[in-house]
Amino acid sequence: MVAKLSRMISLALVGAGVLSLAALTSATTVKAQDKPLGHYNATTKDFWLHPPDDWWRGDETEAQRGLVPVPGQPLPTPAADLEKNLAAIKLPPGFKISVWASSVPQARQMAWGEKGTLFVGTWDAGTVSAVTEQGGKRTVKSVIKGLRMATGVAFTNHTLYVVDIDKVYAWENPEDHLDNLGPGKVVYDDFPPYTPHGWKYITVGQSGELYIPVGPPCNECLPPSGTAQVRRINAENGNAELWAIGVRNSVGGAIDPRTGNLWFSENARDWLGDDIPSDKLNLVSKTGEDFGYPYCHQGDILDPVYGKGHSCAEFNPPIVKLGPHVAPLGMKFYTGNQFPSEYSGNIFIAEHGSWNRHQKNGYRIERVTVNPDGTNASQEVFASGFTDGTKVLGRPTDVILAPDGSLLIADDQASAIYQISYTGK
Amino acid sequence: MSRFVISLCALGAALAVGAASRAEDAKPGADIALKDKLEICSGCHGPAGVSQIDGVPNLAGAPDLFTEWQLVYFRGETRMNEQMTPQAKDLTDSDIRDMGAYFLSLPAPAPTGPDSDPALTQAGAKLANERHCAQCHTETFAGQGEVPRLAGQREEFIVKALHDYQHGARRGRGNVIMPEIAYSLNEDDIKAVAHFMSRQPGK
Incomplete structure (x- = not known):
């Protein structure tokens, strides 16, 4: 409810004493079953600042050995190759896709400035790019450097906001001095310092408030204080409210223009298998709802370790199960006029694509049709073909509407931004 | 000596791969031949990508994407290093691709002699x-x-x-x-x- 929320909770947890957690065993292999129970001393500040490394690894079965995150592509795909790649993208009839900008390093969340600049975050490059247009020619420039995980960017109230792990930075009227933005003003600094799942996304609410998720610094664990949640932050005074809890790694959200409610995408845990659990699309209909992590996954699977003693009925189920390991990231409601009317109010979600399963899944733009209260939800693939099952041509990270009602797609693999337009042909 | 010959052959191959994409670059360093840039690398990392200097890593046999990422980070001032950040400043995309391919092509150093411990x-x-x-x-x-x-x-x-x-x-x-x-x-x-x-x- 207040700023300094995480600090208060961490005091309470230190008071709770030694936590003895069951080791992250998996029932599926003998090897895992043979492991002794883990013992963690949670009484020190050090423990919470540096979670044990077995919170990430050690859960994999023999069959899962060697599954690693998809290697990133360091250099942008040359413009000529991008055109070739786009020929493989499948879209519904009447839509076309083209390259909007190339050489946008590690393109992640996008935000429009009020003077037509598109700001684009990155991941571990720690930079923010600005795409400007003059005389029909687009120029990409790195305007902010030196951050660690500059994934989430937003623009509201004449101000560019960038969230970097534990801080939100602000630049007022940045488009007036793009060549020299300076270090930015810290407007919020009360996020936990963890890098793992510490990259974030900013969803701007209808009154300019910033909804920002805080991931747990682990695959599956009892989340350290102040993590596994979504906060609503007032950037003017630094106050924060807890908006949702029980949230794993969320890197996407959007406000329903029909209600003002927050919807968000959520990446489910790894190592339970190729086909479970499903990643989620969630709706927060009232403050403080619990979405189940680490106890319940995809609304109906109890965690083999942390689920003991719980029932999934205790938690908010997802509105849509998006599929196992598809990695849903940035999302938007369609509020433009260019697409046919049946698209109005639909949700587009960028699916980064899987790594924690043997066959690739995701690597596409998903379309969700749903009532404001979450009923009558249906989903279909809108744009696919960013992988042929082996080779990865692109990894969608975010979507945003262009002023003409077309849809822009950010891709951090090819370091490019695409445009999907409706032509009716 | 033999190692040096191998590395020159590999350099030739890497140069041939990179030549096609050279034209699109218009960076300050683009007119300097890759061979000359690699000579700068070898000053510290060794002529065959095997370093003789404490604190300077071997690059021979390094995965190409690894080398490329690190050069991209140095060039973009993500990874700050007294020597490498300025060295990488003017590298072109094709230089970086070529360097990734080049160091991967060099035979990785293998431990020699008995284990001291x-x-x-x-x-x-x-x-x-x-x-x-x-x-x-x-x-x-x-x-x-x-x-x-x-x-x-x-x-x-x-x-x-x-x-x-x-x-x-x-x-x-x-x-x-x-x-x-x-x-x-x-x-x-x-x-x-x-x-x-x-x-x-x-x-």
């Missing part, structure tokens, strides 16, 4: 297993994709890299997972892992 190697092997190093660095620790080769790397450089991760000094790829792994290693552990990795043949 077999007990330390054993302790390092145990730690490597417990910390699941092979999950990303591969079973032979030869690395893959963006994940660096550890096998045959200079011992003191692995120590330095783990210290950098411990203190949050290393930016860019790896800073999601490596800080927590490095943090939980004590000085003896770090020495053991570094010694073990430096002794691995990588195949």
Whole structure:
């Protein structure tokens, strides 16, 4: 409810004493079953600042050995190759896709400035790019450097906001001095310092408030204080409210223009298998709802370790199960006029694509049709073909509407931004 | 001598691959031949990508994406290093691609001579297993994709890299997972892992 929320909770947890957690065993292999129970001393500040490394690894079965995150592509795909790649993208009839900008390093969340600049975050490059247009020619420039995980960017109230792990930075009227933005003003600094799942996304609410998720610094664990949640932050005074809890790694959200409610995408845990659990699309209909992590996954699977003693009925189920390991990231409601009317109010979600399963899944733009209260939800693939099952041509990270009602797609693999337009042909 | 000949052949191959994409670059350094840029690399990293200098890593046999990422981070001022950040400033995309291919093509250094401390190697092997190093660095620790080769790397450089991760000094790829792994290693552990990795043949 207040700023300094995480600090208060961490005091309470230190008071709770030694936590003895069951080791992250998996029932599926003998090897895992043979492991002794883990013992963690949670009484020190050090423990919470540096979670044990077995919170990430050690859960994999023999069959899962060697599954690693998809290697990133360091250099942008040359413009000529991008055109070739786009020929493989499948879209519904009447839509076309083209390259909007190339050489946008590690393109992640996008935000429009009020003077037509598109700001684009990155991941571990720690930079923010600005795409400007003059005389029909687009120029990409790195305007902010030196951050660690500059994934989430937003623009509201004449101000560019960038969230970097534990801080939100602000630049007022940045488009007036793009060549020299300076270090930015810290407007919020009360996020936990963890890098793992510490990259974030900013969803701007209808009154300019910033909804920002805080991931747990682990695959599956009892989340350290102040993590596994979504906060609503007032950037003017630094106050924060807890908006949702029980949230794993969320890197996407959007406000329903029909209600003002927050919807968000959520990446489910790894190592339970190729086909479970499903990643989620969630709706927060009232403050403080619990979405189940680490106890319940995809609304109906109890965690083999942390689920003991719980029932999934205790938690908010997802509105849509998006599929196992598809990695849903940035999302938007369609509020433009260019697409046919049946698209109005639909949700587009960028699916980064899987790594924690043997066959690739995701690597596409998903379309969700749903009532404001979450009923009558249906989903279909809108744009696919960013992988042929082996080779990865692109990894969608975010979507945003262009002023003409077309849809822009950010891709951090090819370091490019695409445009999907409706032509009716 | 033979190593030098091999590296020149590999350089020729890398240059041929890179020549086609050269035209699109208009950076200040674009008119300098790759060969001359690689000569600057070899000044510290050794003519065959095998370093003779403490604190300077071997690059021979490094996965191409790893080399490319690091150069991109140095060039973009994500990874700040007194020597490398300025060196990489004017590299073009095709230089970086060529350098990735070039260092991968060089024969990786293999440990020679008897192990000076077999007990330390054993302790390092145990730690490597417990910390699941092979999950990303591969079973032979030869690395893959963006994940660096550890096998045959200079011992003191692995120590330095783990210290950098411990203190949050290393930016860019790896800073999601490596800080927590490095943090939980004590000085003896770090020495053991570094010694073990430096002794691995990588195949």
